[in-house]
Amino acid sequence: MNRLPIVLAAVAGILAGALGFSLLNQPKPETDAVAVRAIVEQVLAEQPAPEAPQVAALDPTVLNPMIEDYLMSDPKLLQRLSVALEDTLRVEEQERTQVAMAEFRDAIFNAPDQIVIGNPDGDVTLVEFFDYNCGYCRAAVPDLAALIAEDPNLKVILKEFPILSNESIDAARVGVLVSRTDADYWAFHQALFSSRGKVDKAIALQAAAEQGLSQVDLELRMGEENVARTIQGSYEIAQALGITGTPTYIIGNEVIPGAIGADELRSRIANMRACGSTQCS
CATH class of the missing domain: 1.20.5 (Single alpha-helices involved in coiled-coils or other helix-helix interfaces)
Structure with missing residues (x-):
């Protein structure tokens, strides 16, 4: 610590006091205590600033x-x-x-072009993002079928979310078109997931034909902008919610990644009815 300023300040006080005493005995002083203090303060100002403490470089060793x-x-x-x-x-x-x-609620639950199975007026909604070439989605189809069969008040929304291959995109395009007809989409959906090998355009068109639809007509319409817009809507929701894999479910405000099984889904659906949330306290 640099003590020079403190010492000089003390000297200034002493000099000023002494000079004040001497001024009492001098009729015409040449200076006074204020002047002395000013001189000392000037000396203080001229002193070099104390150097900052040097910090040694940290030695990794x-x-x-x-x-x-x-x-x-x-x-x-x-x-x-x-x-x-x-x-x-x-x-x-x-x-x-x-x-x-909150931002995408309508797009998730109320999109005009969405695929709905089960009870359209159900009191609980289960949303699934899926890819026709997803093995976990294939394994989860029986879970969804069981829930639909046992729960007449369950509404299910299926979101085409083809992320695994170009073949998945082609199949999803056909799926969107099938969902806009009077054909049994749920039967079409199950047929694709029960097919052997990679699900592509040919398999999707064949499954649609089994529902009485024209393969030629569907193939001609696969490239329509409104079909691409429906799939793009799923991509936008997924990006906003951080959904990167399939299957992914949404119940209430919970995003549930992975094929968690019928029992876990059933529990969350029951909680929604009981307390309005997938997790009841």
Whole structure:
């Protein structure tokens, strides 16, 4: 600590006091206490500023062992940090999802071109994003069939979300067209998921033909803009909600990734009826 300013300030006070005393005995002083203090303050101003303390560069050979010793003294520290980070990220993701759900609610649940099976006026809605070439989606079809069969008040919305291949996109285009006819879309849907090998345009057109539709007409209309717009709508919802795989379900305000099974879906549907949320406290 540089003590020079403090010392000079004290000197100024002493000089001013002494000079004040001497002025009492001098009829015509050449200066006074204020002038003395001004002179001292000028001296103070002319003193060089104290140098900032020098900080030595951190030597990794010294710092790294210190960090290691600290972490080793509490081996569970990183685990706690990881859990805290996961919790923070999960909360942030939930907040982003809720904002996106509010923004895209009509597109998710009330799109005019959406595929609806089950009870159109059901009291609970289950939305599924699927790809015809998704093995997990194929395995989950019986779960959905069971829920529809046992629950007459369940509304199911199917979102064509072809993300695995160009063949998936072609099949989805046919699927959109089938859903706009009087044909049994649910039968068409199950037929594609029960077919062998990769689901492509030919398989989709054949399944549509089995429902009494013209393959030629469907193939000619596959490239229509309104068909592409329907699929694009699924992409936009998925991007907003962070959906990257299939199947992905939406019930209420919850986005549920993966084929979680009929029992888990059934539980969430029951909770929606009980408390208006997929998780009841």
